[in-house]
Amino acid sequence: MKIVLSNCKDIPIYLQIVQEIKRDILNGELKSDESLPSIRQLALDLKISVITVKNAYDELEKDGFIYALPSKGFFVSSFSESQIKKIRETIAKNVIENQINYLKSIGLDKEDILKIINEKKN
Amino acid sequence: MKIVLSNCKDIPIYLQIVQEIKRDILNGELKSDESLPSIRQLALDLKISVITVKNAYDELEKDGFIYALPSKGFFVSSFSESQIKKIRETIAKNVIENQINYLKSIGLDKEDILKIINEKKN
Amino acid sequence: MKIVLSNCKDIPIYLQIVQEIKRDILNGELKSDESLPSIRQLALDLKISVITVKNAYDELEKDGFIYALPSKGFFVSSFSESQIKKIRETIAKNVIENQINYLKSIGLDKEDILKIINEKKN
Amino acid sequence: MKIVLSNCKDIPIYLQIVQEIKRDILNGELKSDESLPSIRQLALDLKISVITVKNAYDELEKDGFIYALPSKGFFVSSFSESQIKKIRETIAKNVIENQINYLKSIGLDKEDILKIINEKKN
DNA sequence: GTGGTCTAGACCACC
């Protein structure tokens, strides 16, 4: 697993970790029941406080993406392929809906948006 | 001009104001050199502190969207229609690029994304 | 007499007027005992409030640059050529001393300053 | 780092802080990435409100002289020696040009100005 | 009336 922290100050470190791990679970890089690095180890690797890593893992556990086995460590939750797919689609729908609404609110219409998307695809 | 604050506390009040005014400038609801409500008036209307409104206006001024004439008030910066259009497109390109990159990173491919966009259009 | 107001918000309007009239007295454009435009007239010309002009004239009177003859108007104070020259030099010494000190404080030495002055003269 | 506030109220406190820190960055007293005193500490030292210090730091951040790492503190931006030199020269050129233009406008000619500068140098 | 500045508190998230 590879986690890269940006210096970007907009997103707290613990949330960056949350996002990267969620991402790796969703894209299949982290498999069901795979073990995550220990809090201590990840803190060492990223040169951050153990508390920050703990906060990130707690958040992921709260959201059901990982689970803790006391005195064993943290593990990726069990997801079937269809569950993963469904989560992905739910996220995508939300993201796309929000962004289209936002772009419309600043004065772009459907055609403008489609044009930009098509240009991007090249 | 109509500004609505959400109770959601994820986004600071002053940033919500910034976003709403930026949006209204970009979608043409606020015209060049149009005067904005005075700090005190807006604070009264929204039932928030004058300082919070000041912070919002300062942020907008920093970004070049409005300008202050002391003892006169705050005013929308002068933008030509083509400038507005360019800003809109720049924002849209960034937003869309980030969105597509993110969706790809969690395992969706172009076809998935297009499918969802097309469904939304209906 | 020609007064031009800048939109620059850093300097209050009444001070801009003060500066421009002082300048014209010092450079000889306004002669001793010459009459100034009436408060009302200048306010009309500059499209500003009479109060603002009044503040400017009061400031100039306080500094001894002009004097008021009630129900007649405002007039440039009587200065001999040597008095004018002395005021000019006093101002120049202050201005130059302050600026050299400032430039030194941000790390420029005499040679740097002289070099820039000499380049400007070309 | 040493910051001295004058009692003079012509310049707002927060701007005095801005000027002193800019000066120390430009003259090399504050090095790239060096940490600045925390908002609270500086407020205590100078016996002013934390908000006033925050305003000063915000202004410096806006101008690119410092950057904030939330929960860490404020730090001097990274400047190469040549960047510093360039900023210094740009400032000097502006200052000197304005000064010379002003002195000319009140009736001094080049020789007068040079004479005063040379006297100062002694 | 306007904006510009400042005070003296406060709570929060983050590390």
Place this chain on the structure above:
DNA sequence: GTGGTCTAGACCACG
């Protein structure tokens, strides 16, 4: 500990 945000007052200069 740090910065980020906010409140509810205040005084000033300006127009």
